Amino acid sequence: MNQAPVEVSVLVPAKDEAENLPEFVRLCDEALKAAPFSFEVVVVDDGSRDETPKVLDTLGRTYPFLRVVTHRRQRGIADALRSAAEAANGEIFVFYPADLQYLPADIPGLVAPILAGEADIVTGTKQGRYEKAFVSGIYNRLCRFLFGVPVTDLNSVKAYRREIMIGQPLRPDWHRYMVVIAAADGFRLTSRPVPLHPRRAGVSKFTWRRIPVGVLDLLSVWFQIRFGRKPMLFFGVAGALLFVVGMVAGIAALVLRFGYGIGFRPLLNLVETMVISGIALFGFGFLGEMVAGLREDLREGLRRAGRDPAS
Numbered sequence: 001m002n003q004a005p006v007e008v009s010v011l012v013p014a015k016d017e018a019e020n021l022p023e024f025v026r027l028c029d030e031a032l033k034a035a036p037f038s039f040e041v042v043v044v045d046d047g048s049r050d051e052t053p054k055v056l057d058t059l060g061r062t063y064p065f066l067r068v069v070t071h072r073r074q075r076g077i078a079d080a081l082r083s084a085a086e087a088a089n090g091e092i093f094v095f096y097p098a099d100l101q102y103l104p105a106d107i108p109g110l111v112a113p114i115l116a117g118e119a120d121i122v123t124g125t126k127q128g129r130y131e132k133a134f135v136s137g138i139y140n141r142l143c144r145f146l147f148g149v150p151v152t153d154l155n156s157v158k159a160y161r162r163e164i165m166i167g168q169p170l171r172p173d174w175h176r177y178m179v180v181i182a183a184a185d186g187f188r189l190t191s192r193p194v195p196l197h198p199r200r201a202g203v204s205k206f207t208w209r210r211i212p213v214g215v216l217d218l219l220s221v222w223f224q225i226r227f228g229r230k231p232m233l234f235f236g237v238a239g240a241l242l243f244v245v246g247m248v249a250g251i252a253a254l255v256l257r258f259g260y261g262i263g264f265r266p267l268l269n270l271v272e273t274m275v276i277s278g279i280a281l282f283g284f285g286f287l288g289e290m291v292a293g294l295r296e297d298l299r300e301g302l303r304r305a306g307r308d309p310a311s
Contacts, residue, residue, distance in 0.1 A: 007037040008111055008159075009090030010104075013044050013080035017098040018051040024098050025059050025066060031104040032065075037115065042067045042084040043098065047074035078175040085165045094159045095175070099199050102157050106194045110159040113190050120187035121160035123179055124194030125153040139176075139218070146222045147180040151191040154179045161187070177221045184225045231288025239281030246274030 010028065014021060025041065032039045045052050045068065056068045069083050081095060092114050094107055102124065113119040126136075136155060143154050155176050164182045168174065174181075183189055227234040250271040256262040 005038065006040050006089040007115075008032075008035075008039040008092045008094060008107075009084075009088035010039065010041045010094045010096050010107065011044070011081055011084035011088065012041060012096055012098050013046055013077045013084070014048065014052060014056075014098040015046045015074060016048045016050045016052060018048070018055045020098050020100050021052065021055050022059065024100055024104070025063055027100075028104040028107075029063055029065070032107060035108045035111075037092075037108075037111065040065045040067055040089060042069060042088050044069045044071065044080040044084045046071045046076070046080045078171065081175055082165070082168075085162070088162075091162050092159060093162060093165070094157070096157050101197050101199055102194055103197065106157075106192075107159075109192050110157065110194070113192070114159055114161060118188070119190040121158060121164060121179060121182050121189055123151050123153055123189070123191045124157040125151070125191045126156055126196045127193045128196035129198075142218060143177075143180055146218070147183065147225065149180055149183050149189060151179065151189055153191065157194060171217075174217065174221070177217070180221065180225065229292055231292055232285040235281045235285030235288060239278040239285060241278075242274045242281065243278030246271050246278060249274060 010032075012024070017024075021043070025043075028039075028041050041063075043056060043066065045056060053070070056066075060066050060068055067087060069080075069087050071080065071083065075083075085093060092111055094110060096102060096104070096107065106124070110122050110124060113122050136153075140152060140154055143149060144152075158179065160178070160182065164178070164185075164187060168178060168181060179189065223234075249267055253267045253271060256267070
């Protein structure tokens with residue numbers, strides 16, 4: 001472990017990366033020991049079933065800047081990043097995978113705008129051929145459309161201030177939305193080009209089954225950012241519209257029944273459905289306001305404790 005205070009912690013989720021880790025850690029030593037900041041590398045063994053634990057044990061005896069966190073089972077990148085953040089000492093975090101598609105030589109360029117006070121989070125923009133470019137392109141376009149973030153690549157390596165982790169929800173796979181959540185909290189964003197290299201060993205953990213889940217997560221994040229602090233704005237407006245439709249249908253039913261002697265039962269069913277649905281949505285809105293109030297009280301407590309300057 002470094003004796004001097006650590007400025008930058010490189011957080012590295014690793015699942016079955018025994019073949020890549022020795023070269024990755026060697027490149028970190030080569031690229032960062034001459035950098036104008038002190039550093040550490042925190043590798044999270046996320047339930048690996050290959051020789052990753054033995055490799056990390058050997059590397060830990062060779063490189064004093066290496067720290068290891070172990071998950072007994074696979075918990076995903078979001079949990080791995082949180083575990084690494086809890087163990088890390090730096091004030092700036094760098095999310096970097098161990099598969100050598102991104103080389104550690106690019107880490108100083110990601111960290112530089114934060115050290116210079118120009119940004120709070122820096123995303124890497126992939127340069128080069130990317131096998132999931134089509135899916136990634138759709139994701140990035142949707143994010144820019146829904147959230148209005150001014151960067152082009154949201155799901156790549158990134159550097160960010162430690163306090164950004166405080167505002168991140170404890171949800172599986174939501175590390176992909178770190179940038180948009182940070183932007184919603186008022187943190188400054190920028191990006192830097194980062195070359196993308198072919199994977200040297202191992203296999204990608206991405207499967208097409210993640211796409212539907214990713215779309216639903218995207219909508220959930222959008223909803224929470226847009227209405228999370230004002231749930232009545234969504235539920236109240238929707239409930240009011242349904243209630244108004246029910247009242248208009250009710251008046252129409254009364255006019256038809258007593259003015260023209262026409263009893264139209266489907267219209268009565270519409271009245272019942274709209275009014276009951278409107279009242280239910282209002283109830284959800286009030287409940288949501290209570291939950292949002294509790295969350296704001298928690299954020300205020302963290303701010304008063306000096307842990308959440310972005311709130």
